[in-house]
Amino acid sequence: MAVKDRIKPIVRELNERIKDFNEVSLGYTWELAVEEAKRCLQCKIPTCVQGCPVGIDIPGFIKEIVQGNFQNSYKILKKYNSLPAVCGRVCPQEIQCEGSCILNKTGKPIAIGLLERFVADWASENAIEEKITIEKTTNKKVAVIGAGPAGLTNASELAKYGFKVDIYEAFSEPGGVLIYGIPEFRLPKSIVKREVDFLKKLGVNITLDIPVGYAIEPEELIEKYDAIFIGVGAGTPKFMNIAGTELNGVYSANEFLTRINLMKAFKFPEYDTPVKIGKKVVVIGGGNTAMDAARSAFRLGAEVTIVYRRSEKEMPARKAEIHHSKEEGIKFQLLTQPIEYVGDENGKLKAIKCVKMKLGEPDTGGRRRPLPIENSEFFIEADIAIEAIGTNSNKLLLSKFKGLELNKWGYIKTDEFGQTSIPKVFAGGDIVTGSATVILAMGAGKKAAKKMKEFLET
Amino acid sequence: MLNQIVEKKKLAYGVHLFWIENPIISQKAKPGQFVIFRVHEHGERIPLTISGTDKDKFRVIVRAVGKSTYELCKLSKGEYIKDVVGPLGTPSEIKKYGKVLIIGGGVGIAAIAPIAKELIKQGNKVDVILGARSKEYIILENEFKEATNIFIVTDDGSKGEKAFPHQLMEKLLQKNKYDVAWAIGPALMMKSCSEIAKKYNLKIFVSLNSIMVDGTGMCGGCRVRIKDELKYTCVDGPEFDGRDVNWKSFLTRLSQYREEEKIAFENYLKKVGEPTWL
Numbered sequence: 071m072a073v074k075d076r077i078k079p080i081v082r083e084l085n086e087r088i089k090d091f092n093e094v095s096l097g098y099t100w101e102l103a104v105e106e107a108k109r110c111l112q113c114k115i116p117t118c119v120q121g122c123p124v125g126i127d128i129p130g131f132i133k134e135i136v137q138g139n140f141q142n143s144y145k146i147l148k149k150y151n152s153l154p155a156v157c158g159r160v161c162p163q164e165i166q167c168e169g170s171c172i173l174n175k176t177g178k179p180i181a182i183g184l185l186e187r188f189v190a191d192w193a194s195e196n197a198i199e200e201k202i203t204i205e206k207t208t209n210k211k212v213a214v215i216g217a218g219p220a221g222l223t224n225a226s227e228l229a230k231y232g233f234k235v236d237i238y239e240a241f242s243e244p245g246g247v248l249i250y251g252i253p254e255f256r257l258p259k260s261i262v263k264r265e266v267d268f269l270k271k272l273g274v275n276i277t278l279d280i281p282v283g284y285a286i287e288p289e290e291l292i293e294k295y296d297a298i299f300i301g302v303g304a305g306t307p308k309f310m311n312i313a314g315t316e317l318n319g320v321y322s323a324n325e326f327l328t329r330i331n332l333m334k335a336f337k338f339p340e341y342d343t344p345v346k347i348g349k350k351v352v353v354i355g356g357g358n359t360a361m362d363a364a365r366s367a368f369r370l371g372a373e374v375t376i377v378y379r380r381s382e383k384e385m386p387a388r389k390a391e392i393h394h395s396k397e398e399g400i401k402f403q404l405l406t407q408p409i410e411y412v413g414d415e416n417g418k419l420k421a422i423k424c425v426k427m428k429l430g431e432p433d434t435g436g437r438r439r440p441l442p443i444e445n446s447e448f449f450i451e452a453d454i455a456i457e458a459i460g461t462n463s464n465k466l467l468l469s470k471f472k473g474l475e476l477n478k479w480g481y482i483k484t485d486e487f488g489q490t491s492i493p494k495v496f497a498g499g500d501i502v503t504g505s506a507t508v509i510l511a512m513g514a515g516k517k518a519a520k521k522m523k524e525f526l527e528t
Numbered sequence: 529m530l531n532q533i534v535e536k537k538k539l540a541y542g543v544h545l546f547w548i549e550n551p552i553i554s555q556k557a558k559p560g561q562f563v564i565f566r567v568h569e570h571g572e573r574i575p576l577t578i579s580g581t582d583k584d585k586f587r588v589i590v591r592a593v594g595k596s597t598y599e600l601c602k603l604s605k606g607e608y609i610k611d612v613v614g615p616l617g618t619p620s621e622i623k624k625y626g627k628v629l630i631i632g633g634g635v636g637i638a639a640i641a642p643i644a645k646e647l648i649k650q651g652n653k654v655d656v657i658l659g660a661r662s663k664e665y666i667i668l669e670n671e672f673k674e675a676t677n678i679f680i681v682t683d684d685g686s687k688g689e690k691a692f693p694h695q696l697m698e699k700l701l702q703k704n705k706y707d708v709a710w711a712i713g714p715a716l717m718m719k720s721c722s723e724i725a726k727k728y729n730l731k732i733f734v735s736l737n738s739i740m741v742d743g744t745g746m747c748g749g750c751r752v753r754i755k756d757e758l759k760y761t762c763v764d765g766p767e768f769d770g771r772d773v774n775w776k777s778f779l780t781r782l783s784q785y786r787e788e789e790k791i792a793f794e795n796y797l798k799k800v801g802e803p804t805w806l
Contacts, residue, residue: 286556
């Protein structure tokens, strides 16, 4: 029997969507969701579940969609995943659940992400309140540092176990990368707010504007709480550190996106925080952050080129993001490495000196190593450059945790359940693994919560 | 209540002193550290040096230069600042040096006051130069009473000697030997003082007022070249040895948003009219 095609989601018209920051994909209607859900083979041994970092009962929630029991479906999702509306949108499903779907061999895996998103949105639109079952309340207290995906998930799990949870966040809004990093057109901020409100209903207390390490010493937390979870992410941007990095017009993707997303610079001067829009913007990097920065700059009205040192095949960004970026009109300058920023007499960026690259032998990560081609230097005109080449750990907080062991890259050393060298202190997400995905951070937060429960109960 | 303005005073035209209630910051802050304010929901994040603490409150002194600082100065006692984050930054390296020269220019005097106080407490002999464009802007003078010597300079000669701080600094260095210096004030003043310090081979701390967003090392916007290295003012600083700072790029980066600042400021003045509160 021929495998039916995947049901396509509703995507906003190109000409309309590139003019604003509203969400690009509108997802499924319920008719489309049911139709897609019917394609699921309901495998006895579901390989998709093995591909999910938080182990969602995927056939289970899809079966309920087929039967029109969206409420039950939501209940199943929420049991495994505290942020389904987020994950349905930003998880790299193609390498996780959908990549492991038995139908992936045919090129038509079940659109699990879109279904997850549909159910979560349906529940929100219909104001379905999840029945919260708190296992049993205890007087044990937990501090969570950082209100990003890892911290929020960890807090939610622990609150459901019955512990008293206090989250400390340095920014003025909870959400971490979901708020400052991922743009509105990919993840509306109202969704993050909804998920955070749910946490508050669980009794989690969130204190904002608190830079732990400065405002509160780690020792104070260790004394006051029975366990601590560090989920501060890998927040320090890397720069290539080529000549001219301090020229005006050179940004880290973190800064560019934070100004736009958190500080709403795209609404300047209605909001006070400015961002340089630029006429010709060059984004350096090939990951999701590079695509986010490029598409944001494009929406602000710039001509945008992505410069990446390998070929498109090696780009770590999701295929869908690369596709959307190209479709929207972003140019790709592949196999190119910037080597110098050139400024004008006022210290403003005017061009980027680059060198052409070729691919050599695979490196230890398995990707082919880019090598410069001799005498291939050329210039790209640009008044804004945005480096999206990854992040490092923020050593500041970590250096203040006495006895906390770090690995050679400066991230926190933990066992497979997130326990650090200080028994009371757990960690998860990018601050353990280095830059990764929202779902992996959530998975780590969840796993650590389980171990923390055991720790707190013994 | 958290972040309430419990005291406000106009020190000079456009220079306002605030005491803000925030026990966490007041109990943790050390000289040299700063806070970030967001005055209201649509506001930008502005870094301000902490100029002192007292029980549950801390002090900042603000000079109105653009929209955000005009708005801040418009707030009255009893009102609240929407967001206050801090303390941030690495504290001043305060220890027993011996003889210390401290230079404060304009509103930078507010930043050096707690540093001078702490250095004296640690047993240092402290000479202070206070500089401003005219006599009204020599603020907090009575907070330096315990200094060994206090020198005042103004651009117009309305108080003290008619000179720039770095000029008096050089005069002092010709006669005296200091173990370390601090200079905090306008970027050009800090640059000039750093050049003099270099000439006399004197270590000099300056506090850089880079443009920043988060203040926790996350955006990299405040990066500055110190010798050959890129450093983040918010976490590696704000104090650096002024002799190592690449002043040219630092000054250029300060002017990054000049056009946008102008737009925001003009729109604001159109809305509020004459800023009578300054």
